[in-house]
Amino acid sequence: MRVYIPATLAMLQQLVADDSFQPLSGTAFAVTPTLRESYAEGDDEELAEVAIGEAALASMRLLAAETGQAGPSSQELPLRRVVVIADAEATARPDLDDAVVRVSGRVNRNQVVAAYVDNADAEPAVRAAIAVVDEADLGDEDAEFIVGDAQDHALAWYATQELPFLLDLL
Known part of the structure; x- marks a missing residue:
């Protein structure tokens, strides 16, 4: 099954260094039968975009947890x-x-086909969103707006063989 796994740059580094990584709690997103049923229209490509968007939001939650831990790798x-x-x-x-x-x-x-990663221009919006993502989850409209701003940034696609170069350029 094609899955979309929320991750962070630190997790991407682990994938490149160790040739594998562990998705947090095994959580991923996919075009499931339930997702198909919840949309009256939409082909597999459109539904995959929905799953990718959910994974990107989950990635933001991972970033919020990383910054809360303030580990050396998350600061760099x-x-x-x-x-x-x-x-x-x-x-x-x-x-x-x-x-x-x-x-x-x-x-x-x-098993990895590719990765989507934010461009540098998304960083300010992502930084603002990770500060309020929990409030957005609880229904705070202002926080939802801030998270939505970050979600509006398109993710860039990288082939698996490009990942080491992407990480070197950070």
Whole structure:
């Protein structure tokens, strides 16, 4: 199954260094039957965009957790959303949301198809959004607007073989 895994640049570094990484709690997003049913229209490409958007929002939550820990690696890396695209075995989790799936185990580099990563121009919006993402989840309209601004930034696509070069250029 094609899955969209929320990640951070630190997780991307681990993928490149170790040839695998562990999605947090095995959480990923995909075009599930439940997601298809929840949309009256939309082809697989449009539904994949929905799943990617959900993964990008989850990536923002990961960034919020990283910055809260204030570890040395999180201070050195830019604040950019990352979504890793992989082909992996996954089980649907409709109890969580329409697009949520659980990946069992580590994802190996040979399963990774590509990654989406924010460009540098998204960093200020992402920084502002990670500060209020919890409030947005609780329904604060101002916070939702700030998170929406970050989500409006398009993610750049990188082929698997480009990831080491992307990380070197940060």
